[in-house]
Amino acid sequence: MCRFIIQKIIRHINAIIDALIYSSILFSNDESKRIEKMQMTFRANRRKFLSFIGASALLLGAGASNLAHAGEAQDQLVEKAKFTITNVAAQSEMEQFRKLLAVAKGVVVFPQVLKAGFFVGGAGGSGLLLGKNEAGEWSSPAFYRMGQGSIGLQFGAQANELVLVIMTEKGLQAIINNQVKLGGDLSAAVGPVGTTLGASTTTNLKVDVFSFAISKGLFIGASVEGSILSSNSDSNESYYGKPITSQQIVIDRAVNNAQADGLKAALTAAEAK
Numbered sequence: 001m002c003r004f005i006i007q008k009i010i011r012h013i014n015a016i017i018d019a020l021i022y023s024s025i026l027f028s029n030d031e032s033k034r035i036e037k038m039q040m041t042f043r044a045n046r047r048k049f050l051s052f053i054g055a056s057a058l059l060l061g062a063g064a065s066n067l068a069h070a071g072e073a074q075d076q077l078v079e080k081a082k083f084t085i086t087n088v089a090a091q092s093e094m095e096q097f098r099k100l101l102a103v104a105k106g107v108v109v110f111p112q113v114l115k116a117g118f119f120v121g122g123a124g125g126s127g128l129l130l131g132k133n134e135a136g137e138w139s140s141p142a143f144y145r146m147g148q149g150s151i152g153l154q155f156g157a158q159a160n161e162l163v164l165v166i167m168t169e170k171g172l173q174a175i176i177n178n179q180v181k182l183g184g185d186l187s188a189a190v191g192p193v194g195t196t197l198g199a200s201t202t203t204n205l206k207v208d209v210f211s212f213a214i215s216k217g218l219f220i221g222a223s224v225e226g227s228i229l230s231s232n233s234d235s236n237e238s239y240y241g242k243p244i245t246s247q248q249i250v251i252d253r254a255v256n257n258a259q260a261d262g263l264k265a266a267l268t269a270a271e272a273k
Contacts, residue, residue, distance in 0.1 A: 071238055071239070073238070074143065074235055075239075075259055077111065077126055077128065077143070077235075078141060078259060078260050078263055079262070079263075080111035081109040081110075081111055081128050081141070081263055082262045082263040082266045083266075084110075084111045084161040084162075085107075085163065085263070085266045085267055085270050086266050086270070087161060087214060088163050088212055088214055088270075089101075089270035091214060093193040094193065094212065095272070096191060096193055097163070097165070097191060097193075097212050097270075098270055098271060098272040100167065100191065101165055101267070101270055101271045101272070102271040102272045102273075103167075104132060104165045104167060105131065105132060105167060105168060105169055105171065105172045106129060106130060106131040106132060106166035106171075106250070107129070107130055107163060107164065107165055107166060107267065108127050108128065108129045108130075108144060108146075108163070108164040108166070108175070108229065109127055109128050109130075109162075109163050109263075110125045110126070110127035110146060110161070110162040110163070110164075111125075111127070111161055112125050112160055112161065113125035113146060113161075113213075125145075125146055125147075126144070126145055126232065126235070127143075127145070127146060128141035128143060128144065128263070129141065129142045129143075129144050129176070129246065129250060130142075130250065130263070130264070130267065131172055131176075131250040131251060137264075138263075138264040138268065139249065139250045139251075139253055140249050140250075140253065140255060140257060140260050140264075141249070141260050142176075142231065142246040142249040142250050143231070143232040143235035143239065144175075144229055144230065144231055144232055144246075145229070145230050145231075145232050146224075146227050146228065146229055160214065160215050160216065161213065161214050161215075162211060162213045162224075163211070163212045163213075164182075164188075164209050164210070164211055164212075164224065165191065165209065165211075165212065166209055167207060167208060167209065167210065168208045170186075170208060171186050171208035171209055172250075174186055174208075175229055175246075176246045176247050176250055176251065177247075179228060179229065180228070180229050181226070181227070181228050182209060182224045182225055182227045182228070182229065183224070183225030183226055183227075184226075186208040186209055187206065187207050187208045187209070188207070188209045188210075188224055188225050189207045189209075189210055189211070190210070190211055190223055191210035191211055191212040192210070209224075211223070211224045231245075231246050233245075236249065239257060240257060242255075
């Protein structure tokens with residue numbers, strides 16, 4: 001699109017230059033001499049000018065392509081996170097997940113976080129933080145990274161999908177404010193499964209974050225202690241089109257991207273009623 005617009009501009013400029021070149025027939029002798037000098041100047045600089053315009057078109061086209069690619073990457077992560085929430089909530093043993101989600105302060109969704117192995121040092125991935133207000137409405141997503149720690153798997157499987165359910169205001173604000181270490185700055189535990197515990201019981205355990213992970217459609221115990229969460233400001237800017245902080249996205253709700261409506265709806269649908 002940018003290249004098409006530039007090409008139209010070039011054609012118009014060419015038409016103007018040609019009109020000036022041949023306009024001397026409309027003027028008196030003295031004026032014609034001045035016009036002739038202008039003609040020479042235009043002829044001498046036309047190629048340089050048009051080359052500059054052409055180069056600008058290429059740069060604009062490349063820039064637009066890069067921006068579109070960056071935006072697509074963020075859109076894909078949001079879409080994958082929606083399916084992660086749906087997949088986790090659909091597991092028969094995830095009743096506790098659904099109950100906790102209903103009373104949670106926030107959630108961090110990682111569509112893919114680990115490599116293979118019993119213990120993976122330095123593993124991690126890209127995810128999304130969403131907060132829930134007192135009205136039960138989910139915020140737009142802020143982009144996060146998890147890594148720089150060892151994530152232990154109780155069963156040595158690959159965790160394709162991981163959801164961190166944030167149970168306390170302290171936990172949500174700590175993740176928003178700065179880089180935080182799970183199990184250090186915030187208490188973290190593997191989420192309970194089955195139907196034996198109620199949400200009121202688990203919230204009384206004073207745990208800031210519960211982790212729920214599934215691999216190939218099956219629940220696995222995944223401890224996230226030692227993992228570090230940090231905001232991804234570049235992805236936030238790409239997704240919302242301007243520099244924006246996690247505080248402004250999740251708490252102040254200063255921006256919105258309709259592309260995330262499906263993720264918000266999936267979270268609401270996953271909550272135990």
